[in-house]
Amino acid sequence: MSIIVKPGTRLHSAVCDGQLIVVRAPTEPVELTIGGVPALTAPGDAAEKARQGHDGGTAVGKRYTDGAAGTIELLCTKPGEGVPALDGILLEIKTPKPLPASD
Amino acid sequence: MHLATLVEMIESGYPDRVLVGGGPGMPLDGSDIGDTVRRGATTLAGYSSVVYVGENQARLPCLVLSAVWAGVPFVPLNYRLEDSALQCLIAAQDNSVVIADRRSASRLGQRATIIDDWLRGLTTSPPRHEPADNPDEVAILLHTSGTISAPKAALLRHRHLMAYLLGSVEFGSAGPDEAALVAVPPYHVAGMANMLSNLYAGRRLVYLPRFSAESWLRTARAEGITHAMVVPTMLARIVDHLGGATAELPALRSLSYGGAKVSERVIRDALAAFPDTDFVNAYGLTETASTIAVLGPDDHRAAVAAEAPEIARRLASAGRVLPTVDVEIRDEAGEAVPLGVRGILHVRGDQISGEYATGSLLDAGGWFCTRDQAMVDEDGFLFIDGRADDTIIRGGENIAPAEIEEVLLGHPLVAGACVVGIPDEVWGQRILAAVVPASGATLTAEEIQSTVRERLRGSKTPDLVVFRESLPHTETGKLLRRVVAAEVAATKPSLVQS
Numbered sequence: 001m002s003i004i005v006k007p008g009t010r011l012h013s014a015v016c017d018g019q020l021i022v023v024r025a026p027t028e029p030v031e032l033t034i035g036g037v038p039a040l041t042a043p044g045d046a047a048e049k050a051r052q053g054h055d056g057g058t059a060v061g062k063r064y065t066d067g068a069a070g071t072i073e074l075l076c077t078k079p080g081e082g083v084p085a086l087d088g089i090l091l092e093i094k095t096p097k098p099l100p101a102s103d
Numbered sequence: 104m105h106l107a108t109l110v111e112m113i114e115s116g117y118p119d120r121v122l123v124g125g126g127p128g129m130p131l132d133g134s135d136i137g138d139t140v141r142r143g144a145t146t147l148a149g150y151s152s153v154v155y156v157g158e159n160q161a162r163l164p165c166l167v168l169s170a171v172w173a174g175v176p177f178v179p180l181n182y183r184l185e186d187s188a189l190q191c192l193i194a195a196q197d198n199s200v201v202i203a204d205r206r207s208a209s210r211l212g213q214r215a216t217i218i219d220d221w222l223r224g225l226t227t228s229p230p231r232h233e234p235a236d237n238p239d240e241v242a243i244l245l246h247t248s249g250t251i252s253a254p255k256a257a258l259l260r261h262r263h264l265m266a267y268l269l270g271s272v273e274f275g276s277a278g279p280d281e282a283a284l285v286a287v288p289p290y291h292v293a294g295m296a297n298m299l300s301n302l303y304a305g306r307r308l309v310y311l312p313r314f315s316a317e318s319w320l321r322t323a324r325a326e327g328i329t330h331a332m333v334v335p336t337m338l339a340r341i342v343d344h345l346g347g348a349t350a351e352l353p354a355l356r357s358l359s360y361g362g363a364k365v366s367e368r369v370i371r372d373a374l375a376a377f378p379d380t381d382f383v384n385a386y387g388l389t390e391t392a393s394t395i396a397v398l399g400p401d402d403h404r405a406a407v408a409a410e411a412p413e414i415a416r417r418l419a420s421a422g423r424v425l426p427t428v429d430v431e432i433r434d435e436a437g438e439a440v441p442l443g444v445r446g447i448l449h450v451r452g453d454q455i456s457g458e459y460a461t462g463s464l465l466d467a468g469g470w471f472c473t474r475d476q477a478m479v480d481e482d483g484f485l486f487i488d489g490r491a492d493d494t495i496i497r498g499g500e501n502i503a504p505a506e507i508e509e510v511l512l513g514h515p516l517v518a519g520a521c522v523v524g525i526p527d528e529v530w531g532q533r534i535l536a537a538v539v540p541a542s543g544a545t546l547t548a549e550e551i552q553s554t555v556r557e558r559l560r561g562s563k564t565p566d567l568v569v570f571r572e573s574l575p576h577t578e579t580g581k582l583l584r585r586v587v588a589a590e591v592a593a594t595k596p597s598l599v600q601s
Contacts (some may be wrong), residue, residue: 008104008238026415060116061274077108096273100399101357102385103297103332
């Protein structure tokens with residue numbers, strides 16, 4: 001099930017309390033899952049169970065991207081068990097570019 | 104993205120971590136802040152703006168974030184302004200709620216609510232669960248310092264400030280032992296950015312209500328401060344106060360400075376006074392939602408150790424532009440110039456607002472003209488010469504006053520210097536230097552002129568020299584050249600002839 005997302009869209013999980021917010025996204029519809037189950041754009045009741053391999057957990061403040069392609073970036077605002085995936089492929093944690101604390 | 108996201112993140116990411124310390128009702132951890140902000144938002148929703156008049160204090164983060172959650176612009180005003188100027192700025196905000204510290208509230212009369220009372224009243228206020236979420240709304244309205252003209256109301260939207268946070272701070276990057284000392288006033292963009300980025304990083308905020316070198320050093324010691332940001336005047340006063348001694352702040356890992364041009368002499372003295380501390384120079388404008396270029400600790404060390412002049416001079420640079428910001432140096436015709444050539448700095452990026460209450464100044468390509476005269480060297484280091492509007496044009500030659508001031512400030516008997524152009528029939532403009540001698544020192548105009556002549560080419564030697572007891576600055580340390588120029592213009596030229 002494809003959904004249209006844009007920067008600022010909140011994504012809820014059908015498998016846990018986790019929440020992510022879209023930082024960057026393609027304009028066309030995307031096949032996004034959290035915990036292996038389609039991501040929700042409104043709060044649900046988290047009744048589903050996370051699929052195997054998609055249950056490694058998310059951490060607040062981490063950014064999840066599709067690696068080198070860099071077409072999508074999600075920011076975790078609330079942690080959960082379910083990991084986000086695009087077209088069935090798990091998103092990776094983006095390594096921060098170290099910048100000195102300027103303020 | 105909306106700044107309310109920051110509230111949700113510190114709530115779920117730092118539920119038990121102390122983020123704001125000191126003062127009554129403190130400390131506050133991430134959960135406390137989330138709860139207070141929801142209740143606070145209920146009291147602010149429906150207003151068109153939240154005006155704050157007062158000093159820095161630990162209650163501020165909850166006020167700012169409550170306004171964020173309610174989707175109401177936060178408007179911090181300079182509490183040092185005269186009553187009439189302050190009333191004028193408040194009157195410009197229709198349908199606003201005015202919150203002030205005790206001292207400022209007594210000047211504003213019935214109109215203001217004391218922040219202590221506002222915070223105390225929140226225990227009975229019902230929480231507002233749904234956060235505002237329109238990233239295009241104004242989050243913070245700041246009045247620019249107005250070194251060139253009257254202050255302007257700059258608009259920073261949620262998306263600009265979130266872009267700044269996402270582009271320059273990593274969530275959770277601060278250890279639980281880290282603490283930041285906030286000394287820059289709330290009506291300055293660095294004061295606001297300082298608060299937001301430390302909360303995002305997870306660093307405890309400690310507020311210094313009013314700055315003095317002595318109280319800054321004492322608080323840093325007592326609170327185990329690991330990170331601090333100061334404007335150049337503060338840095339100069341701290342170095343002055345230490346009088347050659349080291350600061351004895353082993354916990355202080357990072358000291359960043361920015362907000363105005365800083366003299367290289369002050370930086371070298373500061374590096375010696377803080378031998379265990381990393382130095383960071385941050386360059387940015389109100390209209391760029393804070394920092395857009397950074398000279399990091401390694402850059403400082405390399406410049407100090409360097410023999411090669413092109414590396415050593417980087418100590419006076421603004422460092423490298425953030426990867427999330429595009430930069431272009433343009434000539435007067437608006438054409439981009441190559442590396443190493445001077446021109447006007449233009450920037451573009453998600454954090455760049457370039458917008459005032461009167462309209463946006465971004466060009467069709469999304470670029471913002473900073474009006475700063477600048478150059479980028481071969482390795483990407485950005486050098487800021489000063490405001491383009493301050494440029495003196497003498498006999499067709501463009502002269503940056505800051506360069507001459509820097510030479511004068513290197514003289515051991517010069518405590519302050521301001522260089523301006525004054526109208527001249529022959530040259531178009533001539534160069535005037537207003538100099539403040541160090542206390543007890545006597546200087547002559549000839550000494551001043553020869554100091555410049557030895558270091559710079561002859562056309563940059565001040566034609567006129569006046570001596571003064573002090574120079575006018577904005578509260579955050581920017582030299583008010585236009586005030587000096589106006590004062591000189593009002594004086595008979597024969598009186599200022601060297």
